[in-house]
Amino acid sequence: MHKTRKLRKFVIEDKRLISPFNEPASELSILNKPLKIHHADIIEDVCGQTSAELPLAQIDDLALRVDRDDEVLVYRDNLYFDREFFFEFFEQARASQLPSRAALPADDHAWIKYSIPLSRLEAVRDMNGKALYYPLDLWYFPEGYVESHKWRAVPVFSEYKEIGYYNVPDSMTNLRTGSEGEFGRDLDLTHLLTERSCLSIDSWAHIYFANIIMGVFSRGKRFEKKITEHNFEALKMLFRAILEQKQVLSCSKVVQVGEGTTIDPSAVIIGPTTIGHHCSVGPGAVIDNCIIGDNVNIAQGCQLMLSVIGNNCFLPFRAALFMSTLMEYTIVAQNTCIQMGVVGRNSFVGAGTTFTDFNLLPAPLRALNAFEKLEDTGQPVLGSCVGHNVRLGSGLIVMPARVIESDVILFASAERRVINRNITYEESDHHKVRASVAKLHKRRYPRFPFGESTRESMYLESWDEPKKEITRKKK
Known part of the structure; x- marks a missing residue:
């Protein structure tokens, strides 16, 4: 048998x-x-x-x-x-x-x-x-x-399909001459949207690709393909929109909303979009093809397009995200613009901060690869990455493809208002203040040697210190 x-x-x-x-x-x-x-x-x-x-x-x-x-x-x-x-x-x-x-x-x-x-x-x-x-x-x-x-x-x-995401003159797309004299298209402003997605996560850029290009952007492409190829699905969506008296792309067939979520009538939400439980979407907010987690507060006038917002995030008025990812418990303050970026969990981005994504000169955008070396990403535009537990002051300008390590604090100052290079924890501004204040900020995500996967030693150290004091007293 x-x-x-x-x-x-x-x-x-x-x-x-x-x-x-x-x-x-x-x-x-x-x-x-x-x-x-x-x-x-x-x-x-x-x-x-x-x-x-x-x-x-x-x-x-x-x-x-x-x-x-x-x-x-x-x-x-x-x-x-x-x-x-x-x-x-x-x-x-x-x-x-x-x-x-x-x-x-x-x-x-x-x-x-x-x-x-x-x-x-x-x-x-x-x-x-x-x-x-x-x-x-x-x-x-x-x-x-x-x-x-x-x-x-x-x-x-x-099974990819090439889709444009900006419509700009060729003079601004950093096109370069190919081997046969024609304009090469490797730096054209298009993405290859996939039916199937797979990445080995070895760099922060892969987090961006997985969430945005192979995530919500490709989801939108698959949705359009389904509607185009299946007339019955298109009719069901049309009838649902008529019953709900909404635009077709704003009906509940393509905009999924969790329990306990409140949405102001003046907000514009375009599908495919998923909004979690117990969220709040304020007046005049515009949300286009996004994934939004639970307990998220999106205040009036926010603009979100092709983005992923983690659980328990807060976006005050007029915050804007384009093709960006926020992990959980993060705040992006008012009038902040993040383009093609990634922000880790439990972080704060101050008011009026701007994350740029385009080099005015056609220099390659490089990021740390799996071997901790800078490598050309091959992308014509790419934003920046902020680690976990980071605090950024108001009015900063972050250049394309820069990274700010976890646990960093950056004050807005005359010396460092434009972030034009990568920032490590050792360069954090909280080291510049008096020790009694600096110690209030705890480092939660230290760099460990290769192979060490646990942070237990960080907590066990506090148990060892009293033992050392007792030993000194005995001596």
Whole structure:
């Protein structure tokens, strides 16, 4: 009699800290969920409930943990994938009943533009050195662990579509002459929006890509495709809009609102948009294709477009976000403009602060890669990144692609009003004030040596200090 097997799921813990958050990728929010929760939800949706297993340090450790007849799924916890990507891989792998490893084809332009730069993914090449595909740390084993030479690569294509997001003259797009004399389009103001999304989170820029380009922006593209190809869906949306006496893109079919949320009648909300529970949207606010978490307060006149707002955030009047991400418990004060940026949790951005996203001179925008070295992002426009527990004063101007490390405080001053380089914790302005005041600001996200994944030592140190004092008294 055939015995039904239960899929066993193993996670390889990636303990490397992502700058400037100084936190593992699995703890960072993607589309308003910690990445590890995002994984769990998708896998449960596609595969059903799986058994809880102790984490692995590397894939080879699996040989000691499973039997030969176990059906096994393994992934590294810094790998972001959406449901569509995971479903495509899992269905192909399970149907083949062969040991399989997911891969990004090297001829897919979306993967090359967003997933490969700044990452530690390495290509498998042919005899002539041409890249064929990039293996991912996502495996399926139908009958226990086998050696790597028996793995079958499962290429998953993004099925991207090129979409513009700015309409500006060519003279302002930083187009540069190609090898054959024509204008190269690698720096044109377009994005490749995908049907399936996958990134190895090795840099803060990948957080931006996962939330915005492969997140809400691609969600909008998929929504438009569904409406275009399915007339019945378009009719249902039209009838719902007529019943509710709203614009088609503002009806409840495309704008999902949680319980206890209040929205002023003068606010304009365009779908697809998701708003969580117990939120408040004030008069004159404009929200276009956003994901907004629970307990968020969006005051009058705020402008939000293609952005992700985490739980318990507060945006006072006339705050503006364009293609940006706020993690939970963050405040963006009035008249602040953030463009294509990422702000970590429990941070404060002062009134009138501006995050720019475009170099006036055609210099490349560089960001720290997986190896903590500056690398060209390949993006013509890109905002900046602020870590966790950061306090920024009023009226600052942050240049494109700069990072401000977690726990930094920056005062608005004549010496440092324009942030034109990366700011580390050691350069924080709170070090300049008297010690009795500086100690009120606690460092919560320190940079640990490679491989150290816990902050317990930060708290255990306070227990060690009294012991030292007792030892001195005995002496």
